[in-house]
Amino acid sequence: MTPLHGLLDTEAIRKDFPILDRMVHDGKKIVYLDNAATSQKPRQVLDALNAYYEQHNANVHRGVHVLAEEATALYEGARDKVAAFINAPSRDEVIFTKNASESLNLVANMLGWADEPYRVDRETEIVITEMEHHSNIVPWQLLSQRTGAKLKWFGLTDDGRLDLSDIDQVITEKTKIVSFTLVSNIMGTINPVDAIVRRAQDVGALVLIDASQAAPHMPLDVQALGADFVAFTGHKMCGPTGIGVLWGRQELLEDLPPFLGGGEMIETVSMHSSTYAPAPHKFEAGTPPIAQAVGLGAAVDYLTAIGMDKIEAHEHAITEYAVKRLLEVPDLRIIGPTTAEDRGAAISFVLGDIHPHDVGQVLDEQGIAVRVGHHCARPVCLRYGIPATTRASFYLYSTPAEVDALVEGLEHVRNFFG
Amino acid sequence: MKLDSMYQEVILDHYKHPHGRGLRDGDAEVHHVNPTCGDEITLRVKLDGSKIVDVSYEGQGCSISQASASVMNELVVGRELDEAMKVQEVFLELMQSKGKLEPDDAMEEVLEDAVAFAGVSKYPARVKCALLSWMAWKDATAQALSERESA
Ligand SMILES: Cc1ncc(COP(=O)(O)O)c(C=O)c1O
Numbered sequence A: 001m002t003p004l005h006g007l008l009d010t011e012a013i014r015k016d017f018p019i020l021d022r023m024v025h026d027g028k029k030i031v032y033l034d035n036a037a038t039s040q041k042p043r044q045v046l047d048a049l050n051a052y053y054e055q056h057n058a059n060v061h062r063g064v065h066v067l068a069e070e071a072t073a074l075y076e077g078a079r080d081k082v083a084a085f086i087n088a089p090s091r092d093e094v095i096f097t098k099n100a101s102e103s104l105n106l107v108a109n110m111l112g113w114a115d116e117p118y119r120v121d122r123e124t125e126i127v128i129t130e131m132e133h134h135s136n137i138v139p140w141q142l143l144s145q146r147t148g149a150k151l152k153w154f155g156l157t158d159d160g161r162l163d164l165s166d167i168d169q170v171i172t173e174k175t176k177i178v179s180f181t182l183v184s185n186i187m188g189t190i191n192p193v194d195a196i197v198r199r200a201q202d203v204g205a206l207v208l209i210d211a212s213q214a215a216p217h218m219p220l221d222v223q224a225l226g227a228d229f230v231a232f233t234g235h236k237m238c239g240p241t242g243i244g245v246l247w248g249r250q251e252l253l254e255d256l257p258p259f260l261g262g263g264e265m266i267e268t269v270s271m272h273s274s275t276y277a278p279a280p281h282k283f284e285a286g287t288p289p290i291a292q293a294v295g296l297g298a299a300v301d302y303l304t305a306i307g308m309d310k311i312e313a314h315e316h317a318i319t320e321y322a323v324k325r326l327l328e329v330p331d332l333r334i335i336g337p338t339t340a341e342d343r344g345a346a347i348s349f350v351l352g353d354i355h356p357h358d359v360g361q362v363l364d365e366q367g368i369a370v371r372v373g374h375h376c377a378r379p380v381c382l383r384y385g386i387p388a389t390t391r392a393s394f395y396l397y398s399t400p401a402e403v404d405a406l407v408e409g410l411e412h413v414r415n416f417f418g
Numbered sequence B: 001m002k003l004d005s006m007y008q009e010v011i012l013d014h015y016k017h018p019h020g021r022g023l024r025d026g027d028a029e030v031h032h033v034n035p036t037c038g039d040e041i042t043l044r045v046k047l048d049g050s051k052i053v054d055v056s057y058e059g060q061g062c063s064i065s066q067a068s069a070s071v072m073n074e075l076v077v078g079r080e081l082d083e084a085m086k087v088q089e090v091f092l093e094l095m096q097s098k099g100k101l102e103p104d105d106a107m108e109e110v111l112e113d114a115v116a117f118a119g120v121s122k123y124p125a126r127v128k129c130a131l132l133s134w135m136a137w138k139d140a141t142a143q144a145l146s147e148r149e150s151a
Helices: A010-014 A043-056 A066-085 A100-113 A138-147 A193-203 A250-255 A290-306 A308-327 A356-365 A378-383 A400-417 B009-016 B063-076 B081-095 B105-122 B124-150
Strands: A094-097 A125-129 A150-154 A175-181 A206-210 A229-233 A244-248 A266-269 A274-276 A332-335 A346-351 A371-373 A389-393 B028-034 B039-048 B051-060
Touching: A043 A066, A043 A290, A066 A094, A066 A290, A094 A100, A100 A138, A100 A175, A100 A206, A100 A229, A100 A244, A125 A138, A138 A150, A175 A193, A193 A206, A244 A250, A290 A308, A308 A332, A308 A346, A308 A400, A346 A356, A346 A400, A356 A371, A356 A389, A356 A400, A356 B063, A356 B124, B009 B063, B009 B105, B028 B124, B039 B063, B039 B124, B051 B063, B051 B081, B051 B124, B063 B081, B063 B105, B063 B124, B081 B105, B081 B124, B105 B124
Parallel strands: A125 A150, A125 A175, A175 A206, A206 A229
Antiparallel strands: A094 A244, A229 A244, A266 A274, A332 A346, A346 A389, A371 A389, B028 B039, B039 B051
16 A cells, blocks of 8 residues: 555554554544544543543622632633634624524524524525535525525535535525535535625625534635634534534624524513623523533644644545545445545445445444444435435544555445345 | 354345235234434335234334334234234334343244344344334224224
């Protein structure tokens, strides 16, 4: 095998992830290839969570005591870290949520309750794509049902890319919001942001980018993207579960109405009415996920110290190798781009007529963790006429040897059901 | 190897050579899905009084769900409804046993080939696959009966 270029020092990195040493099924070392579902967490993040609870735990924004001040500083410090990580012009544009799904739902609800010029109603249209995660489909179906707005979407090409040939018919003067994923969680496709943002801006539509599968894997610059909102989730980027992010442009966050009401998000409250705190607090009702935000801050520090450009290069090399090796497996068909160009490290495939469930089970027996099913992107399976896929997804700690283990594992699957 | 406890020969046989597959005439039809993995089944039942004349089905899914549909067809077609319901109950009990139930002779007598699914009950993610067709059959039967009542 020729050595791959741009690989990280995975031997060193893997020492930070205790779980990667886990043995399963009588002494087989785990090969964790389900990173698109959730990433593993480095010791640095686990330590930050522990230190927070052991040394600083208090509620935020309301106490005058030492612990309350420390907890607030840590929570708000995490916001600064995330803002820097995505190159946000202002820290006040970073809203903490519980996950990407909540971030996406939050935008849908802001727009549903907004006044002109943002209001989504029966005269207007919403645009998504056929490769969205269910979390970026269902909130728009709900909004469409509640407001009467028409829901439209971009279809897919046979090779797993967005079909933008009818972009001028899909995004029109009636479009209020275009919401799409930067990287597909099922096919790995990296979508052409510029073309979509340009068209949306031409017609005055807002743009929401679902960066759940991008933020963990590549440098993310919300200003360069040109979108109005960007959503992602902490647990896929080395952070804990229970923390997500919504970035939004300041003017919009000032204009748009809150969704959830509660403590933290108000300025004054009387029995008749209330006034709201400025963003981001306006959108963070109730006690936030404090420890989880602190954990995400630690994750951001961890990823930044390694370098998002280096992580991207590593994953590109692994993806190139994995695609090549997988295509050598007889009867294997990749669902999605069949080169590493403009694709991330989530690779879905079908193996002859062996059902993905069975593929995943036999791989699991060998200690190889993959995801099987429709990956919360059922329309993609329908589009390609398959019931489900097997998906292997890689991250900064993935190695070429793990790709080899997968390929050998698939050989075993073929023998078992052959 | 542990895998063999799940993928018994009997199961793989039914998977490769399914019994009664294909949709035929029926009194009621249901479509059931397993939302976590995309397994699907469309199933029809045909009753004659209290006797099950036919259970026909079409679907896509893993070896476990497909084999289970085949075994179910074999076990219930030609039976009296109340008898078949009993078989279903015993199968459900086995599948919910988390691998802790060692099928005895009495159970084996009732379940016949379906006893091979005992190993599947150890795998929580797969129990739903094994139950999909049975749940569809139960649902279709209930519909056929209630339609008959209202007719
Ligand atoms: C592209 C994409 N969007 C949204 C989500 C939803 O993330 P969460 O479940 O953390 O809300 C996921 C995660 O599965 C995803 O891959």
